[in-house]
Amino acid sequence: NAGVTQTPKFQVLKTGQSMTLQCAQDMNHEYMSWYRQDPGMGLRLIHYSVGAGITDQGEVPNGYNVSRSTTEDFPLRLLSAAPSQTSVYFCASSPRQSLSGNTIYFGEGSWLTVV
Amino acid sequence: AQSVAQPEDQVNVAEGNPLTVKCTYSVSGNPYLFWYVQYPNRGLQFLLKYITGDNLVKGSYGFEAEFNKSQTSFHLKKPSALVSDSALYFCAVDILTGGGNKLTFGTGTQLKVEL
Numbered sequence: 001n002a003g004v005t006q007t008p009k010f011q012v013l014k015t016g017q018s019m020t021l022q023c024a025q026d027m028n029h030e031y032m033s034w035y036r037q038d039p040g041m042g043l044r045l046i047h048y049s050v051g052a053g054i055t056d057q058g059e060v061p062n063g064y065n066v067s068r069s070t071t072e073d074f075p076l077r078l079l080s081a082a083p084s085q086t087s088v089y090f091c092a093s094s095p096r097q098s099l100s101g102n103t104i105y106f107g108e109g110s111w112l113t114v115v
Numbered sequence: 116a117q118s119v120a121q122p123e124d125q126v127n128v129a130e131g132n133p134l135t136v137k138c139t140y141s142v143s144g145n146p147y148l149f150w151y152v153q154y155p156n157r158g159l160q161f162l163l164k165y166i167t168g169d170n171l172v173k174g175s176y177g178f179e180a181e182f183n184k185s186q187t188s189f190h191l192k193k194p195s196a197l198v199s200d201s202a203l204y205f206c207a208v209d210i211l212t213g214g215g216n217k218l219t220f221g222t223g224t225q226l227k228v229e230l
Contacts (some may be wrong), residue, residue, distance in 0.1 A: 042221050104149075105161070
């Protein structure tokens, strides 16, 4: 089972460049989200989506765009990379929220360095 | 706003001894509480969750956690630690908002189990 797949795993960017982190899930989950992980700060929510065509901002959305054209894919775009965006990025997915609570599944992470 | 505190950056324990990783939370409403583990250069793996019911929750790899509503805590425990348990542990909280699963993470606790 593939689960949540992120690409690339490692990337080095120059300041001002743009790029897209890809995320795909094969579990037919409605909810998908992007987090960034920084030392001493845990994981912080960047953007999330509750279904195809619907996205919303999380805690730290500035400098990032997302779209959700299909249930499976949820790409994260860095518009103009800055050194402050050096981080580890995690994509996550879960089924529609229920009263029993849903487990959220994470990808393996994408290590991004902006120089 | 919901928040999670993990007061210890690092916990050291000898193999075979019991371990506790602390977590306290703050939410308005009924909390859904999670523990995730992260091994070096890997994504987050689900350990266990509390939704409702029995305050003692059992999870993967022999871990368990106790939900204490009066103390707003959800400490992770294991009766006998293994060297292979050494990893970064995250506590997270969510509430049923209808807006999608949006976990709030603690800053993480590095567990080091030594021989």
